[in-house]
Amino acid sequence: MTVKARLTALSVALCLALPLSVPGPATAQGFAGLGAEAESFAVPDPDTEFAFPADHLPHPDYRIEWWYLTANLEAADGTPYGVQWTLFRSARRPGTAPGWQADQLWMGHAALTSAGQHRVAERLGRGGTGQAGVTEAPFEAFIDDWTLRSRAADGADALSSVQLTARGADFAYDLALDATGPLIFQGDDGYSVKSPEGQASYYYSQPFYEVAGTLSLPEGDVAVTGTAWLDREWSSQPLSETQTGWDWFSLNFDSGDKLMGFGLRSTDGSHFTSATWITATGATRPYGDGALSVTPLETADVAGRDIPVRWRVTLPEEGLDITTEPLNPQAWMDTLFPYWEGPISLSGSHPGRGYLEMTGYPPRE
Amino acid sequence: MMMRTGMSALLAHWRRHPIQLATLLIGLALATALWSGVQAINAEARASYDRAAGALGQGTLDRLVSAEGVTLGDFADLRRAGYVVTPLVEGTLALGETRLTLRGIDPLTAPPGLGNAAIAGDDTALDGLLSEDGLLLVAPETARGLPRDGLPPLRLSGQVDQGTALTEITTAQRLLGVEELTALVLAPEQPFGLPAIETATRLTRIEGQSGGDLARLTDSFHLNLTAFGLLSFAVGLFIVQSAIGLAFEQRRATFRTLRALGLPLSRLMVLLAAELSLIALLAGIAGIALGYAIAATLLPGVAGTLRGLYGADVSGQLGFDPLWALSALAIALLGAGLAGAQALWRVAQMPLLAPARPRAWAMANARALRLQGAFAAALLGASLGLAIWGDGLVLAFACLAALLIGAALALPPVLIGTLRLLRPLARGPVGGWLLADARQQVPALSLALMALLLALSANIGVGTMVGSFRTTFTGWLDQRLAAELYVTARTPSEAQAIRAAVAPEVDAILPVWSVDVTVAAQPAEIFGIVDHPTYRDNWPLLRAEPQVWDRIAAGDAVLVNEQLFRREALALGEPIAITPDWTLPIAGVYSDYGNPAGQLITGIEALDQRFPNRPRLRFALRVDPEAVPDLVAMLRDRFDLPAANVIDQAQVKALSLRIFDQTFLVSGALNVLTLGVAGFAILTSLLTLSTLRLPQLAPVWALGLTPGRLGRLEVARTALLALLTWAVAVPVGLLLAWVLLAIANVEAFGWRLPMVLFPAQWLWLALAALAAAILACLWPVYRLTRLPPSHLLRVFANDR
Known part of the structure; x- marks a missing residue:
């Protein structure tokens, strides 16, 4: 492992900061509330050992953190769906405060994607009021009535079995998730480097969920089954000045193997890539910058922007060469800080399904 | 070529009669100005309501409240149950003489429109709101009146209502010294698939008052303004019509000549229409400027009125809307068209070889007069019917309109009849001629006299209403503000200390404690009072059951204010629900002017039992008036109370009356303007008549009356008509009132x-009417006395 000096904030977390300022990638660094006190936030250390269940819980001394869940689902008739559930935490200063004092701000994003429709909901709140937060026993990450609640048996990992609910203006879902594999630690045992300068975050995942549950839609309930993937990340520092956005893939191959891979785009056009190959049994092979390559093949007009909706993803070391297709090219998260997030299908050397997140694509001039 | 010659021939007339041109322009400009000015004021006020409808302050969204107070727990419980509610803390902050309404919101959960507009586009506002110091978002007008010390930093925003500061919830709680929430506000759209919120909470839901309600509430006021505007416009049109009529009459010779020279009639009509449009355009532009000036001058007063009467916040600043300007131009053109249509019609009907003799205007026509009288009687009857059987505000105004128009139409027949009746009283032939001539003139002057009647009646009516209101209000203030001193402590412990300190100095300490409740689905306030002669002897009860005060003291009954009583059509003895589990019978009704909300009163012990945890900070002190200054000084010294927390009776009264007077400032200003326009209408009518009447005056002159004597008689005749009009206006005005x-x-x-x-006021108006009429006839009379005898002689020489 190379100990690179500085960290980068994982940009997604800035979603939380951004709605409080001007939406848009240009202000990724600009959450004004983090002035001088921001310096007192903790920074990730590559030698830290993870400890559970403590590390499933919030780390209020770090500026940003999230519980990020995506699911590829299917109705009994084969109709594919995608579900997203995210709880972001952003701290105005380290530590917590009771009541209305807004030291810890929380944001929830939920989405339900089908081929024809992409439904989105968003919630904001502050810690201390009881409206949003994460509790230990039983484990529950929540904002309003959206919850990620542990159903795990005593002694099992709290996240090995969870119930997931969310509700928007025109949809709701209630899903039972059961893990068939272990937690996966991304990068160097959970220390995930994000830039050539070495900025990093703590990052682990649970990619082995089997899902069963119900989607509630205005036209009626739909019973679904499928797979889900949970990402947990926390960090403190913003993106480097030169990073404008990222393209992030979580892929489930029919073979049972999985891949987490991302490319962080720089203003000079270069990509900083990182990947973790996860075998069906839960063994991991991390790959540093350059091993993974992601290439846009086709763009679509989404919310007045040119968004690459088809990609070529290659990782020669694993013999991977695939093309991704979106279930719904218009999977636009029209939230305060907008981005693209939706289910994809994979063809080529490793067919399968997955999720793609793309941020930092500015509107056309 | 012909067109140009024709046009220059037509326009030459105005060069030779600059005063006539000025009259026409001024009349049209005045009419346009008053109408468009009133429209601008109304539009500004409506825009303010729309803004308010999007904000939280006017309670446009449904709220959840509780008499016991709303807690953080209530908020969290509902959010965790999936309901989109957002907390709200509201209260009034006393800063010296200024009262600032604080509205604390949670910017994270507030739905769009809940003050978010003020934050949007200002990326540091939210950070400021959430910072330790907090941030107050205020309108620029509000910021000017606020002290710099002791408040969080200010940020100016045009989106915040005047007199209100938008801030973050913790800042509002800190400044107001409260821990609970005022209410939870429900987002208009709740998430998918949730049961009704009533099943999920102990809180009471209050229907939001939509901006439409505010608009409806203030409709009467705007209708009032519009009526004034329309009245002024109509009066202005009288001026324009007489001026245009005169100009056309005087140019009959010109028209005949032009036609004889070969100008086709259609061309002539086009030229005249173009000329009229040009004049209307010029007058319209002047009218827009004048109207804007009138609106800008009156708007602060209107804003004061709306705030005083309805609690509606209207910005005192006038915007400029190009659409408004265009509509003002259109109304000027329309007005000129209406006023000129008759004249154009006559030109179109004029035979090619018509004599160039000026034709006296519509002569007294007994049949037309009878028809007009019948129409007037029908209108007055309709007005009476509406007064008896009508229901609702619009019908009330319809009743007013029927009364005014009916009275105006009835005026000429009444004047002619009166003059006929006066005939036997006239001494000598000159007196007889004067009356007969006056009668002869009524039809020609009738439009101007009707304008005068309307102006005078409106003056008397509105004056009587405002005067009655003020007299009642002053008496009511004396009753209601019986205590000499009103003290507000900042904390409960300070309240205790103050009570202990003043106890030896005063005759009685009367608590003034109230709780916000929901009565008949509307917010109301209930006060608890102690049993004391201050109330028994002074309280302005309109109706009451026997032993009312004993029952109130015992907490067995409530008093309600007149507004609530009438709005809910309550009856004495009827039970009224104060909270879901607390119902008391109504034992009395009291007047409560200037308060838009419902109010109730019961015994203080009963209220204490129900709401043991309300802060008790205010009380009224009964004390020898002589001792008040010393007591005030003592309270301020010992407790360092701000001026606003120790208010003596005289201050409250002065303040209340000042607000009252400001409330009716606009009516006064519009009254003066209308009277001015009516005076101007008389002037133009007389100017028009002065030349037309030569055939009538010449014989009298020939019989030996000097021009000077004729002039004096003209003044007397105008004054007589004005006085008679005034005599009709008094009963009409009283009916209006x-x-x-x-x-x-x-x-x-x-x-x-x-x-x-207020008979003195009528006499003043009689003088004003006389002055207006005499001033208006001075110029025509001066011209008459200067008339060369040749002009008068020519009457006999002309080809009649």
């Missing part, structure tokens, strides 16, 4: 006022 007081006020505000007569 009665409709306003007994019907319109009850519909609009919920209170009925006794009518008080």
Whole structure:
């Protein structure tokens, strides 16, 4: 492992900061509330050992953190769906405060994607009021009535079995998730480097969920089954000045193997890539910058922007060469800080399904 | 070529008669200005309501409240149950003489429109709001009146209502010294698939008052303004019509000549229409400028009125809307068209070889007069019917309109009849001629006299209403503000200390404690009072059951204010639900002017039992008036109380009356303007007549009356007509006042006022009417006295 000096904030977390300022990638660094006190936030250390269940819980001394869940689902008739559930935490200063004092701000994003429709909901709140937060026993990450609640048996990992609910203006879902594999630690045992300068975050995942549950839609309930993937990340520092956005893939191959891979785009056009190959049994092979390559093949007009909706993803070391297709090219998260997030299908050397997140694509001039 | 010659021939007339041109332009400009000015004021006020409808302050969204207070726990419980609610803390902050309404919101959960507009586009506002110091978002007008010390930093925002500061919830709680929430506000759209919120909470839901309600509430006021505007416009059109009529009459010779020279009639009509349009355009532009000036001058007063009467916040600043300017131009063109249509029609009908003799205007026509009288009687009958059977504000105003128009139409027949009746009283042939000539002139002057009648009646009516209201209000203030001193402590412990300190100095300490409740699905306030002669002897009860004060003291009954009583059509003895589990019978009704909300009173012990945890900070002190200054000094010294927390009776009264007077400032200003326009209408009518009447005056002159004597007689005749008009206006004005007081006020505000007569005011108006009429006839009379005898002689020489 190379100990690179500085960290980068994982940009997604800035979603939380951004709605409080001007939406848009240009202000990724600009959450004004983090002035001088921001310096007192903790920074990730590559030698830290993870400890559970403590590390499933919030780390209020770090500026940003999230519980990020995506699911590829299917109705009994084969109709594919995608579900997203995210709880972001952003701290105005380290530590917590009771009541209305807004030291810890929380944001929830939920989405339900089908081929024809992409439904989105968003919630904001502050810690201390009881409206949003994460509790230990039983484990529950929540904002309003959206919850990620542990159903795990005593002694099992709290996240090995969870119930997931969310509700928007025109949809709701209630899903039972059961893990068939272990937690996966991304990068160097959970220390995930994000830039050539070495900025990093703590990052682990649970990619082995089997899902069963119900989607509630205005036209009626739909019973679904499928797979889900949970990402947990926390960090403190913003993106480097030169990073404008990222393209992030979580892929489930029919073979049972999985891949987490991302490319962080720089203003000079270069990509900083990182990947973790996860075998069906839960063994991991991390790959540093350059091993993974992601290439846009086709763009679509989404919310007045040119968004690459088809990609070529290659990782020669694993013999991977695939093309991704979106279930719904218009999977636009029209939230305060907008981005693209939706289910994809994979063809080529490793067919399968997955999720793609793309941020930092500015509107056309 | 012909067109140009024709046009220059037509326009030459105005060069030779600059005063006539000025009259026409001024009349049209005045009419346009008053109408468009009133429109601008109305538009500005409506825009303010729309803004308010999008904000939280006017309670446009449904709220959840509780008499016991709303807690953080209530908020969290509902959010965790999936309901989109957002907390709200509201209160009034006393800063010296200024009162600032604080509205604390949670910017994270507030739905769009809940003050978010003020934050949007200002990326540091939210950070400021959430910072330790907090941030107050205020309108620029509000910021000017605020002290710099002791408040969080200010940020200016045009999106915040005047007199209000938008801030973050913790800042509002800190400044107001409260821990609980005022209410939870429900987002208009709740998430998918949730049961009704009533099943999920102990809190009471209050229907939001939509901006439409505010608009409806203030409709009466705007209708009032529009009526004034329309009245002024109509009066202005009288001026324009007489000026245009005169100009056309005088140019009959020109028209004949032009036609004889070969100008086709259609061309002539086009030229005249173009000329009229040009004049209307010029007058319209002047009218827009004048109208804007009038609106800008009156708007602060209107804003004061709306705030005083309805609690509606209207910005005192006038915007400029190009659409408004265009509509003002259109109304000027329309007005000129209306006024000129008759003249153009006559030109079109004029035979090619018509004699160039000026034709006297519409002569007294007995049949037309009878028809007009019948129409007037029908209108007055309709007005009476509406007064008896009508219901609702619009019908009340319809009743007013029928009364005014009917009276105006009835004026010429009444004047002619009166002059006929006066005939036997006339001494000598000159007196007889004067009366007969006056009668002869009534039809020609009737439009101007009607304008005068309308202006005078409106003056008397509105004056009587405002005067009655003020007399009642002053008496009511004396009753209601019986205590000498009103003290507000900042904390409960300070309240205790103050009570202990003043106890030896005062005759009685009367607590003034209230709780916000929901009565008949509307917010109301209930006060608890102690049993004391201050109330028994002074309280302005309108109706009461026997032993009312004993029952109130025992907490067995409530008093309700007149607004609530009328709005809910309550009856004495009827039970009223104060909270879901607390119902008391109504033992009395009291007047409560200037308060848009419902109010109730019961015994303080009963209220204490129900709401043991309300802060008790205010009380009234009964004390020898002589001792008040010392007591005030002592309280301020010992407790360092701000000036606003120790208020003596005289201050409250002065403040209340000042607000009252400001409330009716606009009516006064519009009254003066209307009277001015009516005076101007008389001037133009007389100017028009002065040349037309030569055939009538010449014979009298030939019989030996000097021009000077004729002039004096002209003045006397105008004064006589003005006085007679005034005599008709007095009863019409009183009827108007009665409709306003007994019907319109009850519909609009919920209170009925006794009518008080102010004869001195009528006499002043008689003088004003005389002055206006005499001033108006001075110029025509001066011209008459200067008339060369040849002009008069020519009357006999002309080809009649």
